[in-house]
Amino acid sequence: MRKTVPLTIVFASGIFMLAVFFVPHRRVQDTSQVLLEWDLVVWTCALFLSGLNLFIVNAKKVRRKERDWGYKVVLLVAFLTTLVTGLAWGVRAGTPFMFIYESMMRPLQATMFALLAFFISSAAYRAFRARTREAALLLAAGLIVMLGRIPIGDMIWHRIPVITDWIMSYPNMAAQRGILMGASLGAIATALRMLVGVERGYFGGEG
Amino acid sequence: MDLTILSTWIAAFLTLAILSFLYKDNPVYKFAEHLYVGVSAAYWMVYYYNNAIVPNLIDRLVRDHRWLYIIPGILGLLIFTRLIPRVVWLSRWALAFYIGMGVGVVIPATVQAMLVAQLRATLVPIWTGNVGASIVNILVVVGVLSVLVYFFFSREHKGALGGVARLGIYFLMISFGASFGYTVMARISLLIGRFQFLFYDWLHLR
Structure with missing residues (x-):
């Protein structure tokens, strides 16, 4: 119950949502929309838990009169006032x-x-002290982009905004693309590990 | 007192309170900081209550009588067992559903949007018939490949592999510098916005 059920839920829901991508049947697509709504409800409850936890942690600090407890009172009053006004009105x-x-x-x-x-x-x-070639490149790119985004850059040399656009569109994009591809491969690998139950970090270290 | 004037004065006080941190950490800043944490936490709770819980749970159950929606309601409540050590393991069921859904959505979306789309955009002709466009295409292909080589850790970065990885570092440094410059300018424009608020809306110095 403590391990098998959550692992089964991860596998079943994950495989179903993967299958949705390949099955354009209306009923499958409708079911996936329902499941996505359920997912949003669960996610929102997790957000509520974090809010509740914020309240509990700070209320304890106020009760024990810990250091800076007066500011925690400000936090709690702000939290409750915003919550009540939002829900009531x-x-x-x-x-x-x-x-x-x-x-x-x-x-x-x-x-x-x-x-x-x-x-x-x-x-x-x-x-940004240009001690190495890498730091110099970082400094130069940063300075050019900053100057290219303000009128004074254009006043210094009219080509600075053009160079800024060129840096953003080509060398920057090439590196960002490499980072994106690497990150996506990492994300896919981690997702697959979670799907088959190898990665169990969400068990809270008890898996 | 007109509520707009009151709102402007409160906003001006809080703006100055946050900016006072530039001098040093002080009680007025701490007050504003804690106020911000409390207000923003509750703001997002109310926001998601109205935009997620009401349409996707309460309306479905109360208005549409779709009783199957009791399941996400129960799963949502199970999340709160995180606060009860004796039954904390029940929260894993809700987390497992959330993670499973995330995994199922992330894999095809990532392959499609981040991997295939980026690969397709990189696989461009090296020679286009125009020298300038060809140089740019070569630069992009070399940049992407060298950055990918830099992230390849299965072999030591020595010899030719090390040289290509070094080139990847240069591309990364240009990109980090550009991103940094872009971020600084975005923050500066926010700062200008705050000063415009203080000078124009609050003090009416136009």
């Missing part, structure tokens, strides 16, 4: 949930990502 424009989204989540998210601009730049300053 819905997510249409003008609801309290959308007010929280517009006034809190959107600016916080955008500023968090914008903040990364500074940290990427400072990391680059340390990492």
